[in-house]
Amino acid sequence: MRLPVLLTLQAVWASLCHAMQNYPAAWGHYDVCKSQVYTEEGLTWDYMACQPEAADMTKYLKVTLDPPNITCGDPPETYCALENPYMCNNECDAGTEELAHPPELMFDFEGRNPTTFWQSSSWKKYPKPLLVNITLSWNKTVELTDDIVITFESGRPEQMVLEKSLDYGRTWQPYQFYATDCLDAFIMEPKTVQDLTQQTLLDIICTEDYSRGYVWKYDKTVRFEIKDRFALFAGPRLHNMASLYGQLDTTKNLRDFFTITDLRIKLHRPATGATMVDENNLSRYFYAISDIKVHGRCKCNLHANSCVFDKEKLACECEHNTTGPDCGRCKRSYQGRAWSAGSYLPIPKGTANICIPNNVGPVIRPNVSSLGVANRNQDCECSGHSNRCSYIELLNTVICISCKHNTRGQHCQLCKLGYYRNVSAELDDENVCVGQSHHCNRRCDL
Incomplete structure (x- = not known):
C-alpha cells in the first residue's frame, strides 16, 4: 500500500521542481539570461541579468x-x-x-x-x-x-x-x-x-x-x-x-x-x-x-550564464548581444547605445542592459498568427546579419529572414551551402562565411 503513496510524493516533488525552474531568479541565482513572455503586442523576450554558476x-x-x-x-x-x-x-x-x-x-x-x-x-x-x-x-x-x-x-x-x-x-x-x-x-x-x-x-x-x-x-x-x-x-x-x-x-x-x-x-x-x-x-x-x-x-558582467573552457582558456558564452571574453562590449551590429554591464537591481531579476541594434528594421507580422510577434524594437537575434524576423505560429518560434553575408539558419548562425565558417571571425562579422575560393589556412570550418 505504500508504493502508490511514494509515487504520489515523487510526482508532487517532480512537479514542484519543474515549477521552480520557471522562477530561478527569485532565489537570487541570476542563472537565466532571457525568457519568452506574452504581452499585449505578442511574443517577446524578457531579458534578465545573469551570471555563471560558482x-x-x-x-x-x-x-x-x-x-x-x-x-x-x-x-x-x-x-x-x-x-x-x-x-x-x-x-x-x-x-x-x-x-x-x-x-x-x-x-x-x-x-x-x-x-x-x-x-x-x-x-x-x-x-x-x-x-x-x-x-x-x-x-x-x-x-x-x-x-x-x-x-x-x-x-x-x-x-x-x-x-x-x-x-x-x-x-x-x-x-x-x-x-x-x-x-x-x-x-x-x-x-x-x-x-x-x-x-x-x-x-x-x-x-x-x-x-x-x-x-x-x-x-x-x-x-x-x-x-x-x-x-x-x-x-x-x-x-x-x-x-x-x-x-x-x-x-x-x-x-x-x-x-x-x-x-x-x-x-x-x-x-x-x-x-x-x-x-x-x-x-x-x-x-x-x-x-x-x-x-x-x-566574470561576465551579468551578460552570460555559462563559461566554457576551450583550448586551455576560459571565456563567457555571452548573451544580450554582447561579446568578448568578459562580455565587455557590444557586438558590431548592436551598438545602438553604449555598452553597459548588467545590474543585480532590482531584485530578483536585475537589469540586463542589453545592446540594441544599430538600426532597427521592421518585423513582418503574419496575419495568420493570433499571437503576433515582437514589436518593432524587439531584437530578432540574427547575429547581425539581418534585422527582420517572423513568427511561425505552427512552430511557436521566431526566425530570421533575409539573412545576409552568406548566412542562413534560425538566427543567421550557419553558412550557406558552398560557404565555410571562418573561425577567426566572430559570429557577427560580415566575413564569418567565406567561399571555397578563399584560402582558409586552417582557420575555416564547416
Missing part, C-alpha cells in the same frame, strides 16, 4: 613556481619530521612517481590515503630566507564566491602573504598578511576578519590566526575569508543577499576587491616548531601543500 576554479588555472627549481626531488632528498628530528625516513625523488611531489598535486582530488602534496626543497641555505612564490593564473577575470583555503601537509608557514592581481599579473596588491608575530614580521597590528566593519571591509590586515606552531597538528589550513566579508552586508547566514548585491552594484571598489585574474601565495618563512631554528637539522624545515581551494565564477 565552481571550483582550480580546474582551470596555470600554476607557476618561483624559483622554478624550488620543488624537492632533484636531486633526491631525505626529510625529517618537524615534530621529531630523529624521524628522517621521508624521501622526495622527482624521478620516482610514488616519491615525487610536483606542483599539480596541490590541485588533485583529496580523500585518498596517503595524502598527495607538493613539497619544496628544505631550508639548506639558512639563514638566507626560504622564499617561494606560488602564482595561480586564470587568464580571465574571476569573481570569488567562497573562502580561499590552503591546506599544508607540513606545519603552516610562520610568515606568508596572499596577493591578488586584476591585470593578468602585471601589478599586484596584498590581500592579507599571515604571521606568528604580525608586528615583528610586517610591522602591522594583528587583526582578524571579525574586526572589520562595512566601512573597513577593504582594509588589508595581518592575522595571527593561521600561523600557530606545530602544537596544533591537525589545524593545517590557512584561509582568506570571503564569506565573512560578504556577511558584513548580507548577514551572518547570508540571508540578505539583496543588500550585498546592492553594494556590489554601486561600489566599484568593493566589486573589484572580490575580482581577480591571478593569485600569488608568497611563502616567507616555514614552520619551525620552536623559537630557534635547529641549524644541525635543516631538513626539518620546508613547505608542503596538499590542497588549494578557490571557488568563484567567470
